[in-house]
Amino acid sequence: MAGQAQVNGSYQPTPNQPVVARMYDWYLGGTHNSEADRVAAVDVQNALPDIKPIAIENRSFLRRAVRWLAKNGVNQFVDIGSGLPTAMNTHEAVLKVKPNARILYVDIEETVVREGNEIIRKAGWHEQVSMIRASALEPETIFNNPEARRIIDFDQPVAILLIALIHFFETAQYEPVLSFWQSKIVKGSAFVMTHCSGDFRTPEAVRATIDVYARTPTPIIFRSREECLKIMGGWELVDPGLSQPELWRMEELDEREEEPPISNIWWVAVGRLV
Ligand SMILES: C[S@@+](CC[C@H](N)C(=O)[O-])C[C@H]1O[C@@H](n2cnc3c(N)ncnc32)[C@H](O)[C@@H]1O
Numbered sequence: 103m104a105g106q107a108q109v110n111g112s113y114q115p116t117p118n119q120p121v122v123a124r125m126y127d128w129y130l131g132g133t134h135n136s137e138a139d140r141v142a143a144v145d146v147q148n149a150l151p152d153i154k155p156i157a158i159e160n161r162s163f164l165r166r167a168v169r170w171l172a173k174n175g176v177n178q179f180v181d182i183g184s185g186l187p188t189a190m191n192t193h194e195a196v197l198k199v200k201p202n203a204r205i206l207y208v209d210i211e212e213t214v215v216r217e218g219n220e221i222i223r224k225a226g227w228h229e230q231v232s233m234i235r236a237s238a239l240e241p242e243t244i245f246n247n248p249e250a251r252r253i254i255d256f257d258q259p260v261a262i263l264l265i266a267l268i269h270f271f272e273t274a275q276y277e278p279v280l281s282f283w284q285s286k287i288v289k290g291s292a293f294v295m296t297h298c299s300g301d302f303r304t305p306e307a308v309r310a311t312i313d314v315y316a317r318t319p320t321p322i323i324f325r326s327r328e329e330c331l332k333i334m335g336g337w338e339l340v341d342p343g344l345s346q347p348e349l350w351r352m353e354e355l356d357e358r359e360e361e362p363p364i365s366n367i368w369w370v371a372v373g374r375l376v
Pocket residue numbers: 106108122123124126160161164182183184185186208209210211214236237238239264265266267270320
């Protein structure tokens with residue numbers, strides 16, 4: 103199974119190719135997607151009939167994790183592979199808890215970064231929230247980016263978020279990325295991830311999903327619990343450790359948020375650098 107052959111220069115979807123950023127927008131009920139994205143998204147839905155609840159459950163975990171971190175010493179968030187900053191994304195959850203927090207969104211998909219910055223500017227958040235285009239596979243580009251430096255002080259604790267992203271990378275691709283961040287961020291910093299898994303799904307559903315994503319620039323890799331535990335190897339796991347999302351700190355749900363659906367496809371975790 104091939105992971106992404108991508109850095110910014112080589113991530114070049116053809117005009118009619120579906121891309122995961124906009125397919126994901128469709129899963130979340132958004133309108134920032136094209137006909138090609140919707141066709142591929144429906145094909146995923148045929149393989150995984152609960153793909154919409156799957157995306158909603160993932161976002162709910164993201165919000166609980168960043169709220170918990172904001173209450174526990176982290177004021178800065180680098181959300182890599184963020185997709186659009188809509189549908190109650192990181193900054194909306196964090197800023198309610200910590201109004202002076204700083205959030206940098208990073209995505210490789212140009213259309214999403216353009217629209218994302220427009221959304222941020224129009225809403226008046228641009229002093230403390232921004233979005234840059236970069237590949238997660240080139241972390242030094244993110245670390246040295248002047249706009250990233252305007253938003254984030256890497257001498258202070260920061261949470262690195264790779265949410266629903268590592269499953270687009272081979273092990274040999276994600277390992278150096280995590281080592282890079284561990285060598286650059288200070289103690290007390292954090293790493294948050296979610297990863298899709300076939301542990302509770304049929305091989306047929308997994309295969310059919312893999313086949314759809316093979317049509318996009320981002321082929322997908324399902325990993326087992328053991329493999330996901332390995333990803334978290336260099337981090338001290340926050341309770342309850344690597345878990346299914348419904349077991350991860352439900353008390354962090356905002357009073358206006360509904361209980362998320364349970365989809366049995368995610369492994370999720372928050373780790374601290376100690
Ligand atoms: C499944 S969406 C997840 C969105 C968001 N993190 C969430 O979980 O709600 C994956 C996102 O990662 C982006 N992406 C894929 N490969 C990437 C890469 N190498 N570097 C940065 N972003 C990437 C896609 O463009 C897309 O927006």
